[in-house]
Amino acid sequence: ALAALGPREAIEPRLRRELGLPLGDVEEAVAEACGEIDCATLERIADANRRWGTATGLARAERIAAWLGCDRLGRATGLADLHDLFWKKTGDLRAVEARLQATEADYAALAASVGERCAAALAVRRGIAIAALVAAAWRAGQSFARAYADAKRATGVVDFDDLIRGVVRLLQLPGIGDWVRYKLDRRIDHILVDEAQDTNPQQWAIVASLAAEFFAGEGAGPRNRTI
Numbered sequence: 001a002l003a004a005l006g007p008r009e010a011i012e013p014r015l016r017r018e019l020g021l022p023l024g025d026v027e028e029a030v031a032e033a034c035g036e037i038d039c040a041t042l043e044r045i046a047d048a049n050r051r052w053g054t055a056t057g058l059a060r061a062e063r064i065a066a067w068l069g070c071d072r073l074g075r076a077t078g079l080a081d082l083h084d085l086f087w088k089k090t091g092d093l094r095a096v097e098a099r100l101q102a103t104e105a106d107y108a109a110l111a112a113s114v115g116e117r118c119a120a121a122l123a124v125r126r127g128i129a130i131a132a133l134v135a136a137a138w139r140a141g142q143s144f145a146r147a148y149a150d151a152k153r154a155t156g157v158v159d160f161d162d163l164i165r166g167v168v169r170l171l172q173l174p175g176i177g178d179w180v181r182y183k184l185d186r187r188i189d190h191i192l193v194d195e196a197q198d199t200n201p202q203q204w205a206i207v208a209s210l211a212a213e214f215f216a217g218e219g220a221g222p223r224n225r226t227i
Helices: 008-018 026-034 041-053 057-069 072-077 078-084 097-104 107-155 160-172 176-185 201-209
Strands: none
Touching: 008 097, 008 107, 041 057, 041 107, 072 078, 078 097, 097 107, 097 160, 097 176, 107 176, 160 176, 160 201, 176 201
16 A cells, blocks of 8 residues: 555655646646636626626626636635626526626627636646645555554564465465365364455455355265355
């Protein structure tokens, strides 16, 4: 498990790649995603709200204008505010007011298009945050596992999982494994697996190895063998 995780510093980049997330600075990545938001469409939405002329519409137009007036990183910082113009907290798109729709026949489609782009850009930030959190947990687990393994080596002890892995390696070792299975086969007539629902593939590998020759040459002797 330690080897599979790789170097500590490579864990988070690896997670980002697996999740299809960009590497590098978070806000720079969000700013890049903001570049997918069509500014011309936003201008049409703002203009429709101005022509609507209500306090809600004018405030909405001002918020859009403020976002458009920012530089790349400023747009990344203000993305959540822009997102809220199109989405409810429930995750549904905001309904379009009838009179607003009358000022721009395509308003619902325009708002949905920009809203989807905003959501996609915000998803980059959330995804990177999740990757960072999971990577931190993996690094903590990696440190614990390494300390635990060092402590076992220092005191010359093994745990239950070590015993299972050791037996599997022994039974599958070319040459030696065959001899061990042969010696055990002469002494085992019955295999009973208790709490079978809690077993794992490695434990079943042990059972399979022990039982591999159970019924070979059946009838050659009086033994009644069972699993």
